[in-house]
Amino acid sequence: MQRAIEDLSELQKIDLEVFRIDTQRRELPDKLADLKTHLDRIYGIIDRERKQLAEDDKYLAELQQEVLLQNELLTKSKGKMAQARNEREVNAAQREIDMIKGAIQVREKEILQLLETVETLKKSIGAKEEQFRELQEGFQTREAETKRQIDQLDSEREAHVAQRAAIEKRVPRETLSLYDRIRRRKPQAMVEVIGGNCQGCHLQIPPQIYNEVQRGERVLQCPNCTRIIYWRPVAKNQPAENDRSA
Numbered sequence: 338m339q340r341a342i343e344d345l346s347e348l349q350k351i352d353l354e355v356f357r358i359d360t361q362r363r364e365l366p367d368k369l370a371d372l373k374t375h376l377d378r379i380y381g382i383i384d385r386e387r388k389q390l391a392e393d394d395k396y397l398a399e400l401q402q403e404v405l406l407q408n409e410l411l412t413k414s415k416g417k418m419a420q421a422r423n424e425r426e427v428n429a430a431q432r433e434i435d436m437i438k439g440a441i442q443v444r445e446k447e448i449l450q451l452l453e454t455v456e457t458l459k460k461s462i463g464a465k466e467e468q469f470r471e472l473q474e475g476f477q478t479r480e481a482e483t484k485r486q487i488d489q490l491d492s493e494r495e496a497h498v499a500q501r502a503a504i505e506k507r508v509p510r511e512t513l514s515l516y517d518r519i520r521r522r523k524p525q526a527m528v529e530v531i532g533g534n535c536q537g538c539h540l541q542i543p544p545q546i547y548n549e550v551q552r553g554e555r556v557l558q559c560p561n562c563t564r565i566i567y568w569r570p571v572a573k574n575q576p577a578e579n580d581r582s583a
């Protein structure tokens with residue numbers, strides 16, 4: 338019996354190791370995916386701002402073209418003014434000139450504002466591109482590192498599984514299947530009983546079962562959490578927990 342408990346205990350050590358590896362293995366790509374999401378989000382913002390910039394540039398060119406046209410009209414109106422033959426024609430030409438000058442002024446004000454917007458946008462894009470490059474570098478490093486860690490974990494796992502197969506053969510079949518059944522729900526399927534307490538659920542074991550677990554004649558389960566329980570006598574060279582005389 339003691340032998341079976343020792344084998345199970347060894348098995349459990351390996352299984353807990355494999356459990357840890359599997360958990361880590363699952364979480365590694367998640368962390369990478371989080372970084373990738375962050376990277377994609379920044380790229381999305383850069384993309385939007387670039388499109389905005391292209392639109393602003395196009396509108397700016399249109400405004401500048403319009404100012405050119407208005408200036409041509411202005412020249413023509415000034416020509417009319419020079420050739421005006423009476424006061425009525427002078428007044429008409431003057432009205433035209435005033436209107437065109439007003440239109441040019443409005444457009445030029447718009448151009449100035451737009452130039453400022455474009456400048457701000459360019460700075461923002463530049464800063465985000467810089468941030469993106471840095472993050473991307475970090476991501477690539479992390480990606481390579483993750484791949485290396487996964488390979489490492491996979492080979493560790495493989496070694497554990499081979500080791501488990503060897504120990505498994507020594508454990509009685511029924512005990513092994515009981516252990517595996519419990520393990521599916523509770524990774525720590527076998528626990529020690531210390532001072533009458535199950536170390537899995539921390540509840541008191543009934544005295545009768547506690548006596549039996551101390552005798553160690555058969556495989557027993559905690560009546561509360563169903564884990565396999567075992568008891569270890571305090572080693573002679575180790576003082577008991579409440580012995581403070583040393």
Ligand SMILES: [Zn+2]
Pocket residue numbers: 535536537538539540559560561562563564
């Ligand atoms: Zn228990």
